[in-house]
Amino acid sequence: MPSWTLNTEFKFDSAHFIEGYDGKCGRMHGHTYKVHISAKSNKLNVSKYLNSPDMVCDFKELKWAAQDVTKGGLDHAILNDILPVSTTAERIAEFIYNETKKRIPAEIELKITVWETDNSWVVYSDED
Numbered sequence: 001m002p003s004w005t006l007n008t009e010f011k012f013d014s015a016h017f018i019e020g021y022d023g024k025c026g027r028m029h030g031h032t033y034k035v036h037i038s039a040k041s042n043k044l045n046v047s048k049y050l051n052s053p054d055m056v057c058d059f060k061e062l063k064w065a066a067q068d069v070t071k072g073g074l075d076h077a078i079l080n081d082i083l084p085v086s087t088t089a090e091r092i093a094e095f096i097y098n099e100t101k102k103r104i105p106a107e108i109e110l111k112i113t114v115w116e117t118d119n120s121w122v123v124y125s126d127e128d
């Protein structure tokens with residue numbers, strides 16, 4: 001089946017600490033997180049900004065987390081105040097996945113990659 005895969009990358013700066021962590025990650029500190037999102041679909045859809053079915057989804061909807069925290073994103077946020085779970089890179093990726101899912105058509109397959117540092121990253125998807 002033919003498919004389209006949108007790919008987008010963005011960064012945001014946030015503070016966090018890992019609750020219960022025995023080590024320096026348990027103290028408040030910051031990261032410039034990098035996020036890669038891929039969104040795959042076998043059909044094209046309308047979006048909030050385009051009435052004809054010509055997009056997988058709007059890039060804007062994939063990049064919500066890049067916005068300032070006062071506008072609903074994760075930039076310059078204290079992640080511990082926003083995530084209902086631990087703020088490990090694994091949970092941040094899962095959180096971005098869940099929040100992005102709410103903004104796009106249901107059939108789109110998402111894969112979320114979150115870099116906590118240049119050489120440490122995690123990939124979250126709903127595949128096995």
Ligand SMILES: [Zn+2]
Nearest residue numbers: 016025029031
């Ligand atoms: Zn950290």
